[in-house]
Amino acid sequence: MKVFADVPLHPAALEALAAAGAEVVGWDDPRLSAWAEEAEALINGPMRLDAAAFARARRLKVVAKHGTGIDNIDLKAARARKVRVARSPGGNAQSVTELAVGLAVALARRIVESDARIRSLAPFERGEFTGFDLRGKAAGIVGVGAIGRRVARLLAQGFGMAVSGYDPYLSADDWRRRDAARVARLDDLLARVDLLTLHCPLTDETRGLIGEAELERMKPSAILVNTARGGIVDEPALFSALSDGRLAGAALDVFAAEPPPADHPLFALPNVIATRHVGGYSEEALKAIGLKCVRQILDALAGREPEDAVA
Amino acid sequence: MSGPAMRANRPAVFVLDPVGPTAMNRLRPEVDLIAWTEPRVGRWQEEADAVIVNRRGVSAAELAAARRLKVISKHGIGVDNIDVAAARERGIVVTNAPGASSLAVSEHAVGLMLAVLRRIVLSNRLARAGETGWHPDFRGAEVAGKTVGVVGVGNIGRRVAAILGRGFGARVLGLDPYLSAETWAALPFPPERVPSLAGLLPQVDILTLHVPLTDETRGMIDARALARLPAHAIVVNTSRGGVVDEAALAAALASGRIAGAALDVFSVEPPTGDHPLLAFPTVVFTAHIAGYSAEAMAAIGNAIAEDILAVLEGRPPRFSVA
Numbered sequence: 294m295k296v297f298a299d300v301p302l303h304p305a306a307l308e309a310l311a312a313a314g315a316e317v318v319g320w321d322d323p324r325l326s327a328w329a330e331e332a333e334a335l336i337n338g339p340m341r342l343d344a345a346a347f348a349r350a351r352r353l354k355v356v357a358k359h360g361t362g363i364d365n366i367d368l369k370a371a372r373a374r375k376v377r378v379a380r381s382p383g384g385n386a387q388s389v390t391e392l393a394v395g396l397a398v399a400l401a402r403r404i405v406e407s408d409a410r411i412r413s414l415a416p417f418e419r420g421e422f423t424g425f426d427l428r429g430k431a432a433g434i435v436g437v438g439a440i441g442r443r444v445a446r447l448l449a450q451g452f453g454m455a456v457s458g459y460d461p462y463l464s465a466d467d468w469r470r471r472d473a474a475r476v477a478r479l480d481d482l483l484a485r486v487d488l489l490t491l492h493c494p495l496t497d498e499t500r501g502l503i504g505e506a507e508l509e510r511m512k513p514s515a516i517l518v519n520t521a522r523g524g525i526v527d528e529p530a531l532f533s534a535l536s537d538g539r540l541a542g543a544a545l546d547v548f549a550a551e552p553p554p555a556d557h558p559l560f561a562l563p564n565v566i567a568t569r570h571v572g573g574y575s576e577e578a579l580k581a582i583g584l585k586c587v588r589q590i591l592d593a594l595a596g597r598e599p600e601d602a603v604a
Numbered sequence: 605m606s607g608p609a610m611r612a613n614r615p616a617v618f619v620l621d622p623v624g625p626t627a628m629n630r631l632r633p634e635v636d637l638i639a640w641t642e643p644r645v646g647r648w649q650e651e652a653d654a655v656i657v658n659r660r661g662v663s664a665a666e667l668a669a670a671r672r673l674k675v676i677s678k679h680g681i682g683v684d685n686i687d688v689a690a691a692r693e694r695g696i697v698v699t700n701a702p703g704a705s706s707l708a709v710s711e712h713a714v715g716l717m718l719a720v721l722r723r724i725v726l727s728n729r730l731a732r733a734g735e736t737g738w739h740p741d742f743r744g745a746e747v748a749g750k751t752v753g754v755v756g757v758g759n760i761g762r763r764v765a766a767i768l769g770r771g772f773g774a775r776v777l778g779l780d781p782y783l784s785a786e787t788w789a790a791l792p793f794p795p796e797r798v799p800s801l802a803g804l805l806p807q808v809d810i811l812t813l814h815v816p817l818t819d820e821t822r823g824m825i826d827a828r829a830l831a832r833l834p835a836h837a838i839v840v841n842t843s844r845g846g847v848v849d850e851a852a853l854a855a856a857l858a859s860g861r862i863a864g865a866a867l868d869v870f871s872v873e874p875p876t877g878d879h880p881l882l883a884f885p886t887v888v889f890t891a892h893i894a895g896y897s898a899e900a901m902a903a904i905g906n907a908i909a910e911d912i913l914a915v916l917e918g919r920p921p922r923f924s925v926a
Contacts, residue, residue, distance in 0.1 A: 301738050321737060387748050391772070395718025402712050402897070404890055408725050411889040414877050418622050419659070422893040423901060426707055451771015452711065555734025568727040569735060575722070575746045 295352075296590060297328040300338030300359045303576075306583025313591055329353075334590040336583075337366070339551055339570070344370035355593035357586035360385060360573055361439070362522060363603060364495040371604040378604035379589040383439040384582040385573030390443040392572045393490050393520045396544035397432075397448075400516045401425050401488070405566045425487070425514075427452045433486035434458040435479070435502070436493025436521065437471055444490055445473040457482055460493075483510040488518065495522035505530040508540060516542045520572040523548040532558050535565065546572050615653035615916045616672075618645055621660040623679040626905025627912075634913060649673075654912045659873070659892070661685030667694055675699060675915040677908045680895060682844060684817040688926040698926040699911040703759045704903035705895030710763035712894035713812050713842045716866035719888045720838050721745045721810075726885055741886065745809075745836070747772040753808035754778045754795055755824075756815035756843065757788070764812055766793035779804050805832035810840065817844035827852035830862060838864040842894040845871040854880035857887065868894040 294315045301320055302310075310317050318324045318331075320338065328335060329349035335342075335356045342356065347370040356366065358380035371378045399405055402424040410417050432448045434441045437458040448454040449472040458473030459482045468475045476482040479502070483489065489511065493499050503517070504527040511517075517540060519526050528549055534540040544566040545559065551570055559565045573582070589599035616636045619628065631637050635654075638644050648655055649669040655662070658679045664687040667673070676691060678700040691698050719725055722744040730739055752768050754761045757780035768774040770793055778788075778795030788794055798804040801824065805811070811833065815821045825839065826849040833839070839862060841848050850871055856862045866888040867881065873892055881887050895904075911921035 301740075387746055388744075391718060391746055391748070392722050392724075392744075394771075395715065395722050395724055398711060398715030399719055399724055402715050402890075403893070404712075404715055404719050404888065405725055405728050407890040407893055408719075408888055411875065411891055412882060417874070417891060419891055419893050419896055420622060420624060420901075422891055423624070423896045423898055424708075424893075426897045426899045427711055428707055447771045451767045552734075552736040553731065555732065560732045566724065566728050567731040568722075568724060569731045569738070569742060571722065571727055571738075571742045571744065574738070574742050575744045577746050577749075579743065 294333055294594065295331050296334045296336065297325060297332040298336035298338075298359070299325060299328075299340040300336065301579075302336065302586075303579040303583035305580050306587050309584060309587040313587070334594065336586045336590070339365065342366045342371070347371055347374050347376060350374075350376070355379070355590050355599065357381075357589040357599070359582055359586055362494050364522065368604045376604065377593040377599055377602055379593070379599040379602045381582045381585050382601060384585060385575070385578035386439045386443055388575035388578035389440045389492075389520050389572035390447060391575070392546060392568070393440075393444050393492070393518050394447055396518045396520070396546070396566060396568070397488050397490065397516065398427065399566055400518070400542040400544050400564075401427055406563055427454055427488070430454055430487040431485050432456045432488045432490065433476070433482045434460075434473055435482070435489065435491045436460055437463060437467075437473055438492065440520075441492035442471050442473070444492060445471055448488075449473070454488070457485065479507065480510055483507055484512075487512065487515050489515060490518040491521040491525055493521055493525065495524045500524050501527050503527065503531075505533075508534040511540055513539050514541050516540070516544070518544045520546040523551065528559060532562070535559070535562050542566075544568075546570055616651050617654040617656065617912060618648040618652040619656045620645065620648060621658045623656060623658050624901035624905055626902045627656060627679065627909040628905075630906060630909035631912065635916070653916060656908065656912070657686070661687075662691075663687055664690035667691060667696065670696075675912055675921075677912050679904055679908055681705065682816060683925050684844060684846075692926040696926070697915050697921060697924050699908060699915070699921045699924050701904040701907040702923055704907050705897070705900035706759035706763060708897035708900035709760045709814075709842050709894040710767060711897075712868065712890070713760070713764050713814075713840055714767050716840050716842065716868065716888055716890065717747065717810055717812065717838070720840070720864040720866045720886070721747065723886070725888050729885075747774050747810070749773060749775075750809040751775045751777060751807055752810040752812060753798075753804045755801065755804070755811065755813050756780055757783055757791070757795065758814060760842075761812075761814035762791050762793070764814065765791075765795045769793045769795070774810075777804055777807060801829060802832060805829060806834065808833065808837060810838055812840040813843045813847055815843050815847060817846045822846050823849050825849065825853070827855065830856040833862050835861060836863045838862065838866070840866045842868040845869040845873065850879070850881060854884070857881070857884050866890075868892055
């Protein structure tokens with residue numbers, strides 16, 4: 294059995310695959326490029342799986358998505374070729390939640406800028422790095438699902454923020470179980486928040502959701518955190534808002550095209566924090582998701598129904 | 605009415621190093637205010653009725669020549685670099701603003717923790733350099749379910765405990781010999797009380813320091829203390845540089861006996877290029893700005909301005925240490 298993985302796997306997942314007699318070709322192995330010809334199973338990260346990819350992948354029986362978002366997978370094409378697809382919803386929820394909150398505090402308190410200044414040994418006045426407290430401020434959550442609800446809870450109960458949420462897919466009953474007040478229109482949420490954090494999937498509906506008009510509605514003192522998907526934020530519009538002082542800062546774990554090139558325009562701005570799509574990259578999440586992917590693969594190959602199958 | 609005649613009747617308040625605008629705006633209409641940028645600031649010992657200090661200390665020798673001085677106002681909390689005993693002897697009041705920045709410091713400490721645990725600074729540096737793969741060092745750890753040791757459960761430590769316990773679902777242990785059992789039990793989020801540092805250290809994944817610098821706390825986190833921490837532990841210091849033995853911390857990081865650190869404070873500030881900790885990519889540094897939120901600066905400015913006016917008018921200040 295040949296299993297390919299275009300993401301790094303936790304050692305526990307590699308052990309489980311070895312114990313099942315699988316040969317594993319990892320994300321940094323040059324043989325990965327031959328995945329379509331050889332793979333029976335694929336543990337999928339950012340690699341795009343469109344109809345053409347499924348057409349080439351003749352031996353492929355199962356794709357285990359190492360994460361939640363399946364915007365990179367053509368499910369119709371998978372079904373047509375009888376390839377099972379399963380994912381790990383919520384498996385990295387705590388990990389992404391804590392990164393989003395860490396990025397919010399890092400932005401509010403200028404941690405990354407301050408670290409760079411200390412390391413540069415250039416002189417400074419401490420007042421240059423004056424930030425703002427989160428407690429008592431307004432946070433807005435776009436997408437109050439598995440991750441967004443945890444972020445809402447952490448910001449409300451841990452930091453004492455006033456949290457509001459926008460999510461057109463939640464029932465009144467769902468909202469009662471959230472630590473976020475429902476705001477029916479995105480525009481109303483944007484205008485009131487000091488921190489906006491995105492936790493929706495990338496779909497046709499959310500592509501470019503935060504564009505020029507939306508950024509214009511935000512307070513100039515507000516900060517934006519995106520640990521969801523790059524395509525949700527219009528990057529050129531974000532660049533102009535940040536460079537004109539119409540938005541105070543942004544932290545981005547995800548980009549429209551990944552990996553982002555070193556000359557990405559946003560990297561020229563000091564009020565931007567960029568991380569390398571590491572939202573789900575905690576020890577705990579990598580282990581839980583890695584082991585789940587292995588179970589899903591072994592189940593599918595044995596003809597059993599994999600957990601959280603979507604195709 | 606202005607000019608030297610008017611000025612002579614008003615008390616002279618010298619601001620000896622940079623502070624935010626709040627205190628100065630509050631004082632300017634009522635006193636003769638001399639900022640750190642003015643040449644006259646050099647004459648503070650002869651002329652000052654009050655001084656405001658931020659990072660700068662005040663020594664006994666300086667006080668000996670400060671004949672008019674009635675009040676030293678610390679724009680912050682820590683007065684460890686002000687010779688309080690010498691001030692007391694001369695009848696000079698030392699005021700500070702305890703509590704005004706405790707919220708800011710507590711949030712900063714949590715931010716530093718996450719920055720270390722999730723490699724935010726390293727990931728940012730490598731992303732901006734065009735790193736295309738997953739750097740193996742990016743793998744982080746979550747706070748949920750971890751054990752945090754809070755050393756010093758005062759205004760700041762108790763807020764840190766509440767953020768981590770209530771917000772993140774961490775188990776929080778606290779060490780503070782100066783709190784009564786009743787005070788401890790009445791804390792909004794009482795940490796599990798641990799009687800000794802030696803007993804605390806082996807249990808924690810994250811150690812965060814919130815003590816003043818005193819003879820008792822100087823070098824408290826030394827090689828022996830660091831050796832008691834688990835190898836995956838991280839240390840966060842937003843208190844005072846002298847609480848941690850920096851050479852021992854560098855040695856512990858270099859040999860992998862602890863996993864990471866974040867420091868807002870240093871034994872000598874700002875740190876110079878030969879500082880042993882600057883070599884570690886996994887250590888996060890900030891510039892003694894844990895208390896630097898706009899809200900905290902305004903609260904400190906208001907508090908110290910009111911106390912300076914109180915002392916100059918012969919009333920008792922709200923916050924005095926001597």
